[in-house]
Amino acid sequence: MTKTPGAPPALTDEQRAVVELPWDAKCLVVAGAGAGKTHTLVRRLDALVERDDVLPGEILVLSFSNAAVRELRQRIQRHAVAADRVRVQTFDSWATAFLSEIAPTGEWNTVPFDERIRNATEAIGEGRLDEYLTEDLAHVVVDEVQDLVGDRSRMIEALLDEYRDAGFTVVGDPAQSLYGFQVPVAQRAEEVNSFFPWLRNSFPADLRELRLTRNFRATTDSARTALHLGHRLQQDDLTAQGHRSVHTQLHAALLSNLAFAPLDSELAASALRSHHGTNAILCTTNGQALAVSRSLWTSGIPHKVQRSAQDRVLPTWLSLLYRRCEGSTLARARFDAIADELELPDGEARDVLWHALVRLDGRGHRSGIDLNRVKTALAGGRIPDELTTQDTERLVVSTVHRAKGLEFDRVVVIDPGPVAAASDAKDSDPAAAARALYVAMTRPRTDLYHLELRRDPFLRKDGDGRPATGRWYRGGTGTKRGQRYGIEVLGGDVSREAPAGADDLEGNAVDLQRYLAQEVHAGDPVAFVRAHALPTGPDASPPYLLRHAGRVIGSASEAFRKDLYSIRRTRKDAAALAWPLTITDLFLDSVETVVGSDNVALGAGLGERGVWLAPRPTGLGRFEWEKKGTEDGEG
Numbered sequence: 089m090t091k092t093p094g095a096p097p098a099l100t101d102e103q104r105a106v107v108e109l110p111w112d113a114k115c116l117v118v119a120g121a122g123a124g125k126t127h128t129l130v131r132r133l134d135a136l137v138e139r140d141d142v143l144p145g146e147i148l149v150l151s152f153s154n155a156a157v158r159e160l161r162q163r164i165q166r167h168a169v170a171a172d173r174v175r176v177q178t179f180d181s182w183a184t185a186f187l188s189e190i191a192p193t194g195e196w197n198t199v200p201f202d203e204r205i206r207n208a209t210e211a212i213g214e215g216r217l218d219e220y221l222t223e224d225l226a227h228v229v230v231d232e233v234q235d236l237v238g239d240r241s242r243m244i245e246a247l248l249d250e251y252r253d254a255g256f257t258v259v260g261d262p263a264q265s266l267y268g269f270q271v272p273v274a275q276r277a278e279e280v281n282s283f284f285p286w287l288r289n290s291f292p293a294d295l296r297e298l299r300l301t302r303n304f305r306a307t308t309d310s311a312r313t314a315l316h317l318g319h320r321l322q323q324d325d326l327t328a329q330g331h332r333s334v335h336t337q338l339h340a341a342l343l344s345n346l347a348f349a350p351l352d353s354e355l356a357a358s359a360l361r362s363h364h365g366t367n368a369i370l371c372t373t374n375g376q377a378l379a380v381s382r383s384l385w386t387s388g389i390p391h392k393v394q395r396s397a398q399d400r401v402l403p404t405w406l407s408l409l410y411r412r413c414e415g416s417t418l419a420r421a422r423f424d425a426i427a428d429e430l431e432l433p434d435g436e437a438r439d440v441l442w443h444a445l446v447r448l449d450g451r452g453h454r455s456g457i458d459l460n461r462v463k464t465a466l467a468g469g470r471i472p473d474e475l476t477t478q479d480t481e482r483l484v485v486s487t488v489h490r491a492k493g494l495e496f497d498r499v500v501v502i503d504p505g506p507v508a509a510a511s512d513a514k515d516s517d518p519a520a521a522a523r524a525l526y527v528a529m530t531r532p533r534t535d536l537y538h539l540e541l542r543r544d545p546f547l548r549k550d551g552d553g554r555p556a557t558g559r560w561y562r563g564g565t566g567t568k569r570g571q572r573y574g575i576e577v578l579g580g581d582v583s584r585e586a587p588a589g590a591d592d593l594e595g596n597a598v599d600l601q602r603y604l605a606q607e608v609h610a611g612d613p614v615a616f617v618r619a620h621a622l623p624t625g626p627d628a629s630p631p632y633l634l635r636h637a638g639r640v641i642g643s644a645s646e647a648f649r650k651d652l653y654s655i656r657r658t659r660k661d662a663a664a665l666a667w668p669l670t671i672t673d674l675f676l677d678s679v680e681t682v683v684g685s686d687n688v689a690l691g692a693g694l695g696e697r698g699v700w701l702a703p704r705p706t707g708l709g710r711f712e713w714e715k716k717g718t719e720d721g722e723g
């Protein structure tokens with residue numbers, strides 16, 4: 089297929105200096121927000137392939153999140169010609185694919201991502217990466233290196249150390265490092281932005297350090313309000329007091345922009361519906377994102393809540409594809425025919441999906457891919473980024489952390505308030521707060537707004553600072569501190585052990601699969617309804633069923649039942665715990681493909697593929713009780 093990308097914007101001299109380096113150059117690019125770092129990387133990839141004849145398979149491109157990978161891939165499709173076969177991957181999915189190759193029996197899906205990264209680092213140090221690479225590694229590209237801390241930093245360091253003959257292009261902005269929270273507070277100051285000195289010390293003679301100084305993203309004064317503070321945040325000797333002062337200036341600059349209308353107002357609804365560009369509402373915490381998303385769904389405004397990089401959700405079409413395939417081999421022509429029926433995008437976007445499946449098969453038969461091998465790879469946790477990217481939506485609700493590297497026409501920043509004063513700032517991190525606000529305020533191309541969310545005194549996070557469920561919940565205040573009024577429900581809270589209907593509780597599995605594929609849509613209201621009052625274990629709640637328009641479409645997972653127990657257990661007498669009749673205020677995030685047991689699927693009448701659909705609920709659930717109102721039933 090011939091490719092006709094839009095003419096890319098002309099490079100500046102500074103950008104061209106990066107793009108035109110030889111393939112084996114070791115280059116660090118430092119630049120502020122919107123200076124074209126990602127754009128320069130895309131053009132560099134093109135030059136490597138086109139001018140230097142580096143094969144796409146000899147280039148490794150790594151980034152942090154699915155969203156960042158998607159952004160890079162889209163830009164490659166828009167602005168690169170030769171590099172369109174270069175693969176962009178998240179650290180996590182690349183490490184999993186590598187480990188699955190060298191230790192196929194490792195059951196990597198059960199291993200936490202950080203541990204996978206540590207295992208991959210060890211294997212790189214042992215020289216085992218060559219067992220996985222199909223070509224020699226010629227060039228490594230990493231976007232957003234300011235966020236390399238802890239395990240991921242060690243992995244990239246091991247990689248660059250091991251492949252000293254390869255070139256690299258890494259780009260970053262010290263003012264935008266947001267992931268310091270991944271390392272303990274005591275090591276944070278030392279770890280954040282430590283990758284930059286590591287590079288300078290490790291490649292003292294070879295490192296080419298280049299800068300980009302012009303901002304291209306912000307096209308209005310409003311979108312530019314934060315830019316002048318970027319250079320202060322880049323200073324590595326900025327003190328806590330200095331960060332506090334930058335935060336104060338950023339906050340004042342934010343408030344100097346227009347306030348967005350309250351989200352439950354008609355004005356906000358019509359502004360969000362009628363805007364033709366891309367919009368983001370950026371929050372400081374997930375709890376805020378839950379509240380924003382709830383307001384939007386209640387007003388019927390479609391949007392997407394940006395998932396975390398670790399939330400690897402398989403799309404609906406994959407299950408439908410498996411259900412429609414006759415044999416165990418799928419040829420490209422049949423894939424295309426089914427993809428047409430399922431209305432998957434065609435052209436390059438479809439090629440990307442097909443090649444992801446081919447890679448999972450790992451053998452590349454001429455006759456087609458082996459669906460069983462693909463399924464085994466997926467079940468083992470090898471979920472390629474290409475299969476997990478979320479659909480594009482004109483409105484995105486995200487934490488600032490999940491929006492880094494992205495840009496939107498209009499951005500509404502939820503007002504984070506002033507940074508805590510030094511005297512009562514026991515747990516505060518003014519550096520992190522200042523950098524997060526800077527990142528949020530530098531995402532818009534044209535419009536920057538602020539919005540104050542009404543503070544919800546009942547909204548809290550379980551176990552802030554100590555291990556617990558980590559979920560947001562609604563809890564009482566003052567003398568009612570022990571009360572619990574609701575719990576955060578996550579996409580994975582529906583059991584994946586069996587498809588809905590398989591346990592004969594209600595409905596028929598085959599009908600329910602059809603129902604999930606055709607009648608269940610993002611934003612639909614759903615609720616967990618208690619199946620009966622008997623707890624399912626000593627530290628778990630009773631079973632709950634997920635209802636959608638009166639039909640049961642799933643049951644609560646064991647993890648959810650345990651977390652519900654843990655959130656409810658605020659009294660000493662656990663045996664006297666009461667359980668809400670329903671958990672309402674939930675919405676459907678999406679319907680996902682689950683790769684499960686062949687026997688379970690067979691027993692449910694879904695054929696022998698072991699692949700089915702499951703709903704993903706989300707929201708800050710509200711407890712409702714048998715009797716009146718939504719008050720805590722223990723009271």
Ligand SMILES: Nc1ncnc2c1ncn2[C@@H]1O[C@H](COP(=O)(O)OP(=O)(O)OP(=O)(O)O)[C@@H](O)[C@H]1O
Nearest residue numbers: 097098099100121122123124125126127304305493
């Ligand atoms: N030379 C150029 N001419 C015109 N537009 C450009 C140029 N370089 C980059 N851009 C555009 O500027 C915007 C910002 O670029 P990009 O996202 O690459 O910046 P960045 O430095 O990676 O930003 P951030 O660090 O804030 O995520 C993009 O829309 C990009 O297409």
